[in-house]
Amino acid sequence: MNMPEDVSATPGYSALMARLQPLIDGGRLDNIVDLLSLVSDLIDLLDAATVEKLANVFEEVTASGWAAANTLRMTRAEIMTQGKPPSLYALLKLLNEEDTRKGVAVVLKTLNVIGRQL
Template identity: 55%
Template structure:
């Protein structure tokens, strides 16, 4: 296999001159260092991301997406059900507590708050 060794003729090529003119502001201002750092970061990420890490990130993304979808649907349904102009009375709120779905939702929120409290 033949190796490429640049010569003076290669460096005097019009394409090289055009490239150097475009790179000159980046080199003078030091922004080329930022681009090199960004490329290094990308290279490091490629080295770090093995199959297990990609699977873990994908599952995490799916979990967050599912949670966002579920919460969004629950909020839209609650807004549609609460479109009355009058707020519910105290008796109406107590009657909501009799519904199993309401108690299940309250229990879920209390468990979330319980777990948050344990972490802090």
């Protein structure tokens, strides 16, 4: 790129320096340069396989969040239609249902795995 010998005399350079001077004085320009370096390093590190893995993780987290929110909405709607809270006997009776036992087993197994990792 051909640059004039005295770049500092151009109006564009003067305008740019006037804009950058507060960032330079406050040391914030260093932060911007560091951020650009970090982004550049990440681009160098991310190959197609890593991007695909990250996309899959994002998709799984999104799907899990959607499923959990949907389950909570359905459960809340069912409870609200009953009008009054279920009795203790009704709750114990709910434990006898196969789906409830599966759900409790998932929760307990999840806690078991978390406990092993601690």
